[in-house]
Amino acid sequence: MAQILEVKGLTKRFGGLIAVNDVSFGVNEREILSVIGPNGAGKSTLFKLISSFLKPTSGEVTFKGERISNQAPHIAARKGVVRTFQETTIFRNMSVRDNVIVAHQLRAKASLLGFFLGSAEARRDEARFAGSADEILSFLGLDAIGGELARNLPHGHLRALGIAIGLATNPTVLLLDEPFAGMNHDETMKAVAMVRKLRERGLTVLLVEHDMPAVMKISDRIVVLNFGEKIAEGTPSEIQNNQRVIEAYLGVEDEAIGL
Amino acid sequence: MTKKIIGLLLFLIAVFVVAPWLIAATGRTDLYYVFTSVALLSIASAGVWLTFYIGRINIGQGAYALMGGYVSAILVMYYGWSFWWTLPVAGIFCAVASILIGVPILRLRGVYFAMVTLILTEVMRLLALAVPITNGAKGITSIPLPGPISLFGLALAPDFATLENPRIAFYYLSVVLMTVCFALMYRLVHSRIGHICLSLQQNEELASSIGVNIAALRVMAYAISSFLGGLAGAVFIGATQSIYPSSFTVTDSVNFMLNCFLGGLGYVFGPMLGTLVLYLGWNLLFSMEKYQLLIYSTAMIVLMLVLPNGLLSLGAKRKG
Ligand SMILES: Nc1ncnc2c1ncn2[C@@H]1O[C@H](COP(=O)(O)OP(=O)(O)OP(=O)(O)O)[C@@H](O)[C@H]1O
Ligand SMILES: [Mg+2]
Numbered sequence: 001m002a003q004i005l006e007v008k009g010l011t012k013r014f015g016g017l018i019a020v021n022d023v024s025f026g027v028n029e030r031e032i033l034s035v036i037g038p039n040g041a042g043k044s045t046l047f048k049l050i051s052s053f054l055k056p057t058s059g060e061v062t063f064k065g066e067r068i069s070n071q072a073p074h075i076a077a078r079k080g081v082v083r084t085f086q087e088t089t090i091f092r093n094m095s096v097r098d099n100v101i102v103a104h105q106l107r108a109k110a111s112l113l114g115f116f117l118g119s120a121e122a123r124r125d126e127a128r129f130a131g132s133a134d135e136i137l138s139f140l141g142l143d144a145i146g147g148e149l150a151r152n153l154p155h156g157h158l159r160a161l162g163i164a165i166g167l168a169t170n171p172t173v174l175l176l177d178e179p180f181a182g183m184n185h186d187e188t189m190k191a192v193a194m195v196r197k198l199r200e201r202g203l204t205v206l207l208v209e210h211d212m213p214a215v216m217k218i219s220d221r222i223v224v225l226n227f228g229e230k231i232a233e234g235t236p237s238e239i240q241n242n243q244r245v246i247e248a249y250l251g252v253e254d255e256a257i258g259l
Numbered sequence: 260m261t262k263k264i265i266g267l268l269l270f271l272i273a274v275f276v277v278a279p280w281l282i283a284a285t286g287r288t289d290l291y292y293v294f295t296s297v298a299l300l301s302i303a304s305a306g307v308w309l310t311f312y313i314g315r316i317n318i319g320q321g322a323y324a325l326m327g328g329y330v331s332a333i334l335v336m337y338y339g340w341s342f343w344w345t346l347p348v349a350g351i352f353c354a355v356a357s358i359l360i361g362v363p364i365l366r367l368r369g370v371y372f373a374m375v376t377l378i379l380t381e382v383m384r385l386l387a388l389a390v391p392i393t394n395g396a397k398g399i400t401s402i403p404l405p406g407p408i409s410l411f412g413l414a415l416a417p418d419f420a421t422l423e424n425p426r427i428a429f430y431y432l433s434v435v436l437m438t439v440c441f442a443l444m445y446r447l448v449h450s451r452i453g454h455i456c457l458s459l460q461q462n463e464e465l466a467s468s469i470g471v472n473i474a475a476l477r478v479m480a481y482a483i484s485s486f487l488g489g490l491a492g493a494v495f496i497g498a499t500q501s502i503y504p505s506s507f508t509v510t511d512s513v514n515f516m517l518n519c520f521l522g523g524l525g526y527v528f529g530p531m532l533g534t535l536v537l538y539l540g541w542n543l544l545f546s547m548e549k550y551q552l553l554i555y556s557t558a559m560i561v562l563m564l565v566l567p568n569g570l571l572s573l574g575a576k577r578k579g
Contacts, residue, residue, distance in 0.1 A: 053468075072474075073467040073468055074467050074470045074471055074472045074473070077470035082468060082470075085468070090462070090465065092462075098454065102454045102457075106469065115451040115452055116447060122450075126451065165465065165469060169468075169469050
């Protein structure tokens with residue numbers, strides 16, 4: 001398996017606080033890699049650094065050998081590294097289907113002027129986007145509610161819509177920040193299956209998640225952060241038996257890490 | 260589709276046939292000036308509306324109307340340009356200026372952006388008072404009327420100075436411009452560009468995560484907005500044949516914004532209807548003298564409470 005993304009000595013300071021401290025790891029193509037750690041460990045910050053939503057204090061992230069950190073988010077997205085949000089972040093006042101259609105912008109072949117003038121290229125794009133949006137909606141089981149206004153969706157559907165928006169950009173690497181949060185057991189199991197299907201589509205998936213059973217079940221490898229530092233990296237069984245990880249989670253119930 | 264065509268036809272008939280006929284029948288030729296103003300102010304308001312559409316409260320359109328007006332007046336008076344050529348130049352001048360101004364300030368959101376734009380109008384007025392070429396408080400007056408213009412030998416407009424009533428010509432010029440501007444705006448908003456603008460309005464972070472260059476798009480929308488402000492200002496100055504630092508003030512900037520609110524921020528034609536209602540409403544209340552502002556403001560507040568999505572939401576509600 002080839003390495004596709006590399007995090008090298010990434011550090012982020014917020015004033016006196018070091019949210020991410022000299023973190024390095026690689027991500028392989030078509031891998032599902034989870035980043036875990038206690039609250040405030042720096043997981044979301046790490047994702048924001050990778051997707052260029054934040055600029056690192058030092059260190060860098062490369063994707064297929066090119067630096068994608070320290071740029072604008074839309075540049076990282078154009079290269080194929082796209083994040084979803086920890087909070088349910090959607091275009092509230094658009095229909096579900098329009099949310100996904102508009103998110104296809106990166107796949108547009110026509111220019112803005114072409115879209116304004118309604119060129120043949122632009123019309124082909126529109127048709128392609130509509131078809132692809134329908135495919136993504138049915139892939140995520142949202143096809144029945146495509147016409148609903150996004151802000152009226154229940155929580156579980158909002159998460160799925162967030163992922164649908166991410167998928168519409170046709171990413172190579174998708175970063176999912178707590179995709180299972182607020183889901184009950186059944187919903188989580190469905191979502192786990194969905195993430196596996198993402199990989200079957202050829203995606204590389206990075207996820208931050210607190211739901212340990214789900215993480216252990218889904219991940220190829222796990223990176224553990226504590227107070228901004230990487231304290232372990234390995235397969236689920238290696239992580240479950242890692243002494244430093246167990247210590248970091250001390251005080252947290254043992255089941256929490258699936259022991 | 261057919262509904263849209265009928266709507267367009269009704270609009271064209273109202274503007275190009277009914278209004279002139281009514282004015283002729285009643286002999287109220289002063290109304291030409293009123294409707295010319297409404298048409299031009301609605302163009303400037305359409306620009307403000309577009310900045311609302313990307314999620315920015317713009318209370319600075321008066322600055323660009325004033326800037327466009329001065330560009331036109333100066334080019335006509337001091338450089339002997341034809342009025343017609345000054346129109347696109349005034350628009351582009353304002354668009355370029357707004358890009359320079361917009362790059363730093365468009366990062367601000369909400370009330371912060373609104374305050375900066377409000378100040379912008381005042382800055383422009385002070386600038387007009389200060390720089391020599393604008394002739395200070397005395398302004399630029401006796402600006403000649405537009406000359407004739409033809410395209411490929413086809414006469415588009417006669418020499419306004421030879422007309423019995425140039426105001427009629429300005430009326431037609433303004434409503435033609437208004438029709439073209441709103442048609443282009445309609446196209447813009449209903450194309451993919453409009454959808455992307457809407458995504459910006461609803462969530463900038465998410466928009467950038469899907470690959471939208473939000474900074475560039477904001478500047479583009481603001482530049483189009485300012486182009487419309489400058490264009491409207493230039494024609495307005497042509498019609499009044501004079502310009503002063505107080506030709507467009509903070510009050511105008513606020514009115515441009517209110518026009519959008521009143522008509523409806525969700526509808527392309529909102530600013531047009533809003534401008535018509537507000538302008539006529541204000542003038543109708545003229546006889547109320549000192550109570551004019553009080554009644555006007557109260558009516559505005561009541562309207563916004565009853566119809567938070569603007570006048571055009573009335574029709575939309577009935578439909579949905
Ligand atoms: N913009 C910011 N400014 C200042 N401090 C920040 C900022 N963003 C995050 N932090 C701090 O950095 C640390 C790491 O935050 P981060 O959100 O990355 O944690 P996390 O691991 O995602 O936590 P959680 O599991 O609760 O989502 C926290 O102490 C947080 O308060
Ligand atoms: Mg987090």
